Amino acid sequence: MSLHDDEVVSTPDLVHRLVADQLPQWAHLPVTPGPAGGTDHHLFRLGDKLLVRMPKIAWAQDQAVSDARWLPHLAPHLPLRLPVPEAVGEPGAGFPFRWSVTPWLDGASPAVDELGTGAARGLGEFVAALRAVSTVGAPVKDGTSRGVPLARLDDDVRAAITASGTRIDGAAVTKAWDRALGARPASDGRWIHGDLLPGNLLADGGDLTAVIDWGGVGVGDPAADLIPAWTQFTGAERAAFYETATAGLADPDDAWERGRGWVLVQAVIALPYYWDRWPEFARGSQERIAAVLAD
Numbered sequence: 227m228s229l230h231d232d233e234v235v236s237t238p239d240l241v242h243r244l245v246a247d248q249l250p251q252w253a254h255l256p257v258t259p260g261p262a263g264g265t266d267h268h269l270f271r272l273g274d275k276l277l278v279r280m281p282k283i284a285w286a287q288d289q290a291v292s293d294a295r296w297l298p299h300l301a302p303h304l305p306l307r308l309p310v311p312e313a314v315g316e317p318g319a320g321f322p323f324r325w326s327v328t329p330w331l332d333g334a335s336p337a338v339d340e341l342g343t344g345a346a347r348g349l350g351e352f353v354a355a356l357r358a359v360s361t362v363g364a365p366v367k368d369g370t371s372r373g374v375p376l377a378r379l380d381d382d383v384r385a386a387i388t389a390s391g392t393r394i395d396g397a398a399v400t401k402a403w404d405r406a407l408g409a410r411p412a413s414d415g416r417w418i419h420g421d422l423l424p425g426n427l428l429a430d431g432g433d434l435t436a437v438i439d440w441g442g443v444g445v446g447d448p449a450a451d452l453i454p455a456w457t458q459f460t461g462a463e464r465a466a467f468y469e470t471a472t473a474g475l476a477d478p479d480d481a482w483e484r485g486r487g488w489v490l491v492q493a494v495i496a497l498p499y500y501w502d503r504w505p506e507f508a509r510g511s512q513e514r515i516a517a518v519l520a521d
Contacts, residue, residue, distance in 0.1 A: 229265065229282070229503050234322065236268040236280035243319045245272065249327065252276065264425055264439060265507075276312070277330045281323040289441045290314045290326035296364070296443055300417065303359045306352050307331055307428075307436035333428030333435040338513075339460055345434050346454075346463040349427070350470025352437065353451045357416040357474070364417065365444045372420035373446020375411055376487045382495055389498040393512065398519050399494060406487025410480040415445040422454050423492070448475065452485030453492070456517040486518050493518075 228235070238257040246253040252272060260269035260277055266286035270278040281287050290311065297310045309328040317323060341349075367373035370382060383403055387396050419426075420442025428436040442450075452471055455464050472478035493511040500508045 229500075232284070233282050236270070236282070236321065238270060240319060240321060241270045241272070241278050241280065244315055244321065244325070245278070245327075247318060248315050249313055252327070265504075266441060267439075271330065272327060275330050277309070277328050279326045279328060280321070281325065284323075286441060287323040290324040292365075292443065293326060293328075293440055297440060300356065300359060300443075304352060304355050304437075305348065306434055308440070309436070309438050331428055331436045331438065333430045335425045336427055336429040336434075336458070338424065338458060339463070340432070341429060341434065341458065341463065342432060343463050343466040345429065345432060346459050346466040347470045348434050349422075349454055349458075350467045350473075352434075353419075353422075353448075353471045354473050356419065356451070357448050359417050361415065361417060361445045366415060367418075367420075367444045367446035371444070371446075372442045372488070372491070373415070373418050373444060373450045375447070376407055376409075376484060376491070379491050379495075380407065383491060386494045386498055390494065393497060393501070394494070394515055395519065399490065399515060402486060402518055403490050403494075406483050406490065409483035409487070410477055412447040412449065412481070412484070413476055416448040417443070418446050418448060418451045419443060420446070420450055421492075422451055422457075424454075424458055427454075427458070447484060447488075449481040449484035450488045452481060453489045455482075455485060456489045456521060457514050460517075486521070489514055489518050 242257045255273035258271045260271045263269045266283050268280040268282050272278050294311045294314050297308050301308045301310050309331060311326040311328050313327040315325045370378050387399055426439040455467050459467050472481060475481050493514040497508055497511040
């Protein structure tokens with residue numbers, strides 16, 4: 227079944243036709259299915275060195291342009307590679323959205339606890355470096371997107387807790403959520419990735435190599451980028467990530483509490499939606515909720 231009711235399906239033939247029509251310099255390259263995409267893109271290999279990202283849902287239709295605008299600006303300041311687009315394609319051949327071609331970045335998404343303390347510190351340094359980039363002219367997170375004040379997500383989170391039923395300990399999750407809401411709000415907005423789940427990290431031989439999928443990029447609560455503490459690390463690695471990721475923050479303890487809240491925002495809201503659509507992702511959401519409750 228499709229992941230979303232209104233999902234737009236892409237195929238290698240469609241991608242080949244779009245590339246041949248709009249980017250003829252790559253028309254000779256074979257198009258093959260790429261790695262499994264996330265919630266909002268289908269991925270295709272274009273030859274050996276390129277990747278085509280095809281939005282599968284309307285909410286992702288602006289990412290190609292956003293990536294092309296902001297990733298070249300951010301990349302020089304950051305210690306890990308970014309998928310800076312090499313081209314942006316236009317709608318065509320019945321496909322309704324803009325799409326992008328990026329470099330193929332080697333590596334694989336790390337499993338929880340796969341990375342050691344060195345990588346944990348490295349990811350924390352990445353978060354801190356992103357936060358330090360000038361925000362002049364940058365897009366500010368709005369509505370109920372990642373990085374806005376947590377209170378704006380209160381209704382959505384409580385509704386999802388109810389909808390999750392016995393799949394979670396509703397009382398314990400509500401208590402943890404209330405604790406996050408009670409933390410002092412961020413004093414100012416900073417650049418955030420907004421979705422640093424394991425699937426958006428690439429590692430090779432225990433070393434982080436790249437951070438991908440920048441659909442949530444913008445200026446918002448820096449605590450939103452603390453989620454790897456509970457989604458990727460435990461024990462000494464979590465402590466190492468905390469040390470570097472919160473360096474320079476005026477409110478590290480409050481940010482840490484809000485970070486727990488951002489894990490709950492992602493995991494609790496995703497759980498009932500993806501329970502039947504993507505069971506593996508739903509189980510991952512349960513694991514992330516458990517990590518917050520256990521900490």
